[in-house]
Amino acid sequence: MSRKSERNLAIYGYSRVSTSNQDYKTQIFKLEDAGADKIFSEKYTGTKKEGRKELEELLSIVEKGDLVLVTKIDRLARSIVDLNGIISKLNSSGVTITFLDNSLTFEPNKNDSMQTLMMNMLGSFAQFERDLIVTRTQEGKQWHRANQKNYKEGRPKRVLNDHYKLALELMETHSMRDVEKKMKISLSTLNRIKKQAAEEKVLKVVND
Known part of the structure; x- marks a missing residue:
């Protein structure tokens, strides 16, 4: 069989x-x-x-x-x-x-010609919707750059909460892979919070 x-x-x-x-x-x-x-x-x-x-x-x-x-x-x-x-x-x-x-x-x-037509139409509408979102996002950025003096593009910094602070402490004695598994935080996020913590430490020293 x-x-x-x-x-x-x-x-x-x-x-x-x-x-x-x-x-x-x-x-x-x-x-x-x-x-x-x-x-x-x-x-x-x-x-x-x-x-x-x-x-x-x-x-x-x-x-x-x-x-x-x-x-x-x-x-x-x-x-x-x-x-x-x-x-x-x-x-x-x-x-x-x-x-x-x-x-x-x-x-x-x-x-089925009708289903094939529908598939292409729905796919086209989905792509059109994504293009609109991209266009609106770019227009929004242009408006903010023109009207807000202190506007900065990019994602805002994360707040280094207790979970992130613990991850930072663990990175001092463990590999990033180990911390990633233990804390359920991606490697890219670990790199960002590590860089952010270093920047904030420098700013604190300068301001003090």
Whole structure:
């Protein structure tokens, strides 16, 4: 008996958020409610699938007859080229993909011109919306630069709270990797707070 005939068809879910302030709860609830047995979740801000480890793992394990669920098109891809590429890869492997909120399903060996049209339209609208956000952000920065004398571009400094201060103390005797695991703080954040603490120490000496 082949492995395929022994294996039950699987239903996978995929969720993604693009900022650290977002969470997957709503997406995961919808995916579970729709029958997802295993859900791959990740935080990723890029526009391409490269570097999205959870998505890459999902694409590597799906088999013919499986179903992949995603809440919305823009959770799977942020460009039409990538969207078409991922859907084509799944369909060519015999895998069906459904976008729950968009009420769209793409099945293997089924050419539905209306669904293809909808996919491209929705992908276009998603990209248009992102372009608008970028444009508004740039316009906002230009206004602040022109109207606020002390305006500084970039993210504001973090407040060195007790959690960060403990991480700073641990970095004196432990490797940053160890502190990252112990304190659940990313290496990039550890580098930022380390630099910030050093800057604040210098300012304190100067002001004193």
